Amino acid sequence: MLARISASTTFRPLTAISISRRYAYVNEQPVSRNQGLVELLQSEVENEKRMNTDEHGKNLPPASRYRIRSLQNAIHVISKLDFEITSTAAVRNIDGIGVGVTKRIREYLAGTHSSQPAKDxxxxxxxxxxxxxxxxxxxxxxxxxxxxxxxxxxxxxxxxxxxxxxxxxxxxxxxxERPATREQTEIVTDFIRENISPKYEIVPVGSYRLNAPESKSIKVMLFHPDHVHIPVPPVPLRGSYTPYIKPVAVSAKSKDEAPIHKLVVPVLQERGLLAQTTGIGVRYFNGLARIPERDSEGRWQPRRERLAAIKEGAGTYRRTNLYMMPVKSRGAALIYHTGDAQMKKLLKHKAEKLGLYLDELGLWKWHPDEREGEGAGELSSGFWQLLNSTTEEAIFEQLGVDYVEPHRRNLAQVR
Missing domain, CATH: 1.10.150.20 (5' to 3' exonuclease, C-terminal subdomain)
Structure with missing residues (x-):
């Protein structure tokens, strides 16, 4: 659109105008409500290209490619917003705005909104x-x-x-704040399977096994034929068949030397899957995984690109829990980490009625010493026997409960 400038000339609101000596060129694209922020991000894209290409203007390193891609995605999203961004809280749940861009928005706002009224x-x-x-x-x-x-x-x-x-x-x-989808759980499971020893059996657990469409976190369980040690439960009080549970502190050394933290977690961190750690135990890892991506031919993106993306905060992240359990505990571990909660409670109650004890490591029977007295409140003496706990079917059978497939497990299905 071409218009001669005159006193009577009027322009549409929210349109960009370029003025030469005699004419005004009106761009039909509406100006973003966040134009200053968009221009800042555009300048960062140009700076990134200028500072990191070779003398021919080519060969951007992986980290720069990811920064540019995340900036361009954010520019596209922000330019289409119909509201002004006045805090990072406003973009917290918007796809396309990652950790790195959020930091840039925060710095931008600090310089343009420094005199906002105080909140009560x-x-x-x-x-x-x-x-x-x-x-x-x-x-x-x-x-x-x-x-x-x-x-x-x-x-x-x-x-x-x-x-x-x-x-x-x-x-x-x-x-x-976003749930993990079944597809994301499958992607992470496949990535783990392809990046550690083939001797591991890898099973997605939690809500995934219940056939739920999404879950709070990605839960994956690992079994290895060489991982056979099963710690026994604490001893019960006299006259009881359930352990007397007393909190026992686990040393940092014990956690660090656990198989999951020596053999599994470091590999997945080096391969660009596990991005952050929020908690560890002798049999588990809690943290965040970056959902890995594949190219058009189905191959995983290069490792250095995955690591660069994590450093930049680019990509999609989900809560992730990994468990490494002894193979002879397989059935009990799957029951425990599948759910649902009411069903687990009922199965534990059935075990207690039979004088047994069920936990994530197995189905146990306590054998007290024959010469043991009847001193109430005192710790018992004897030994724990681990019953067949290698399959879920075996545990259901020993508890006198018809086997229930994982996707049907809820209180109504258990007799």
Missing amino acids: EETLVAELESLPGIGRKRAEKLAAAGCRGMDDLQLEKYLNMLTPAQRVALRYAAHL
Whole structure:
């Protein structure tokens, strides 16, 4: 559209105008409500290209390619928003805006919205409490310390008030609020299967085995023929057949030397699957996995690109729980980590009625010493016998319960 400039000339609202000496060229593309931010991100794309290409303007390194791709995706998304971004909370759940871009938005806003009116305390606490991993008490402490909202949590003063798990939750808030799909669980399971020893049996568990369309996290269980040690339950009190559970602290050394942390987790971190750790135990890993991508021919993207994406915060991340269990505990472990909760409770109750004990490591029978007295409240003496726990069917049979397929497991199906 070409128009001569005159006093009577009017232009459509929200249109970009380029003015030469005699004419105004009106771009039909509407100006973004966040044009300043869009222009900032566009300049970062150009800087990234200029600073990291060779003398021929080619051969961008993987990390730069990912930064450029994430910036371009964000530009496309932000330019189409019908509202002005005034805080990073506004983009927390928007696809295409990752951790790195969110940081840039925060820095941009710090320079353009430095004089916003203060929020009342209740509004502030509610905003902080809405973040994954931050409860009411922590939110109140942050507010009392002077934290003015989500963006302030990036300051070292307030980050130091958070646990490591809370820091991870804050950085990946947009990802953690979304469930894991069955497809994502299958992708992660396939990736693990193709990147560790073929001796492992790898089984997706949790809601996936219940045939749920999505779940809070990706849960994967591993078994290895050489992993056979099964710790026995604590001894029961006299006259009882269930363990007297007393909390026992597990040393950091025991966790570090556990097979899952020596043989599995380091490999998956080096291969660009596991991005963050939020908790570990002798038989489990809790953290975040970056969902790996395939190219048009079905091959996994190169390892260095996966690692570069994690460093940049690009891609899709989901909560992930890995479990490594002894092979003779296979049946009990699958029951325990499949669910549902009510069914597990009922099976444990049936075991107790039979004088047995069921946990994630097996179905157990306590044999007290024949000479044991009747001192109530005292620890018993004797030994635990591990009954057949290698298959789910065997455990159901020993409990006198008809076997129920995983996808039908709920209280109504168990007699």
